[in-house]
Amino acid sequence: xxxxxxxxxxxxxxxxxxxxxxxxxxxxxxxxxxxxxxxxxxxxxxxxxxxxxxxxxxxxxxxxxxxxxxxxxxxxxxxxxxxxxxxxxxxxxxxxxxxxxxxxxxxxxxxxxxxxxxxxxxxxxx
Numbered sequence: 420x421x422x423x424x425x426x427x428x429x430x431x432x433x434x435x436x437x438x439x440x441x442x443x444x445x446x447x448x449x450x451x452x453x454x455x456x457x458x459x460x461x462x463x464x465x466x467x468x469x470x471x472x473x474x475x476x477x478x479x480x481x482x483x484x485x486x487x488x489x490x491x492x493x494x495x496x497x498x499x500x501x502x503x504x505x506x507x508x509x510x511x512x513x514x515x516x517x518x519x520x521x522x523x524x525x526x527x528x529x530x531x532x533x534x535x536x537x538x539x540x541x542x543x544x545x
Contacts, residue, residue, distance in 0.1 A: 421445035421534040423515050428539030431505055435543070439500040441515030441536060448496040449473070452520040454532055455489060455500045457511035457541075464514070468500060469525045476525050483509075505543045512538040 427439040441453065454469040468489040470477045477489050488501040498515060516532035518524075526532060 421451070421517055423517055423534055423536035425513065425515050425536040425539040428513060428541045430542045430544065432544050433506055435505050436501070436503045437505065437541060439502065439513055439515075439539060439541075441498040441500075443496045443498070443517060446519075448491075449493040450519055451517040451534075452524050452526050452532075453489075453491055453498040454516040454518070454526055455498075455513060456516060456529060457509075457513045458538075459508075459511040462511075464529060466527045466529070467513070469527055470498065471525045472520070472522050476523060478525050478527055502541070505541075507543045507545050510541060510543050512540050514538045 422444045424442045455467040456464050457467050458464040466480050468479045470489045470491055474491050486504045491498040515536045517534040518532045
């Protein structure tokens, strides 16, 4: 069974940076596509970013492109989301997700992911 644990959330001011981590345990981390999603109060959960098994392919939502960077360290079984120039509209609970997938796959829809973390709160004040 795969388990995912997010960390790194917090309260920051607009323009600040945060780095989220997602620790993966269970089966071989390098076999899994990793994704990041977020859910703001009263809104549906939405795609933020995803990264392929080797880290060679990454995708981003338009709203975060140029500000967020997704990465992974397969030797440490951890995925990261570096969030720069944060805006109040980035306030949400951030979730990481994992899916056992082919090497070049990068999933952007929630239904493609089998495993989810518990989420970490990110709050950006003005």
